[in-house]
Amino acid sequence: MDDLRFEDSEFTIGWCAICDRDVLTFMGEPAEAEMVARCVHCEQRVTRVRVATGEDLPQHGYGVLEDGGCGRPDCGGGRCNRGGTH
Numbered sequence: 001m002d003d004l005r006f007e008d009s010e011f012t013i014g015w016c017a018i019c020d021r022d023v024l025t026f027m028g029e030p031a032e033a034e035m036v037a038r039c040v041h042c043e044q045r046v047t048r049v050r051v052a053t054g055e056d057l058p059q060h061g062y063g064v065l066e067d068g069g070c071g072r073p074d075c076g077g078g079r080c081n082r083g084g085t086h
Helices: 054-060
Strands: 010-016 021-027 037-039 047-053
Touching: 010 037, 010 054, 021 054, 047 054
Parallel strands: none
Antiparallel strands: 010 021, 010 047, 021 037
16 A cells, blocks of 8 residues: 655645635534534634645645655654754
């Protein structure tokens, strides 16, 4: 099985009138009468909901920061102490 690449991952975006832009969304509480997409920033209901891939996110103002580490397989959490910051 091939590994899923971030660029191919799917995210739900929609238009938030409060934030005045396309935003990432989450589905509202199951207790609501109907499931609605909500803004991850202000929790308002969004419109024009659609799917975007990871490759599309920068055009909507989102990105991913990846910590490259030092290259050691056990790097992370400061265990290798390279440069003093991780």
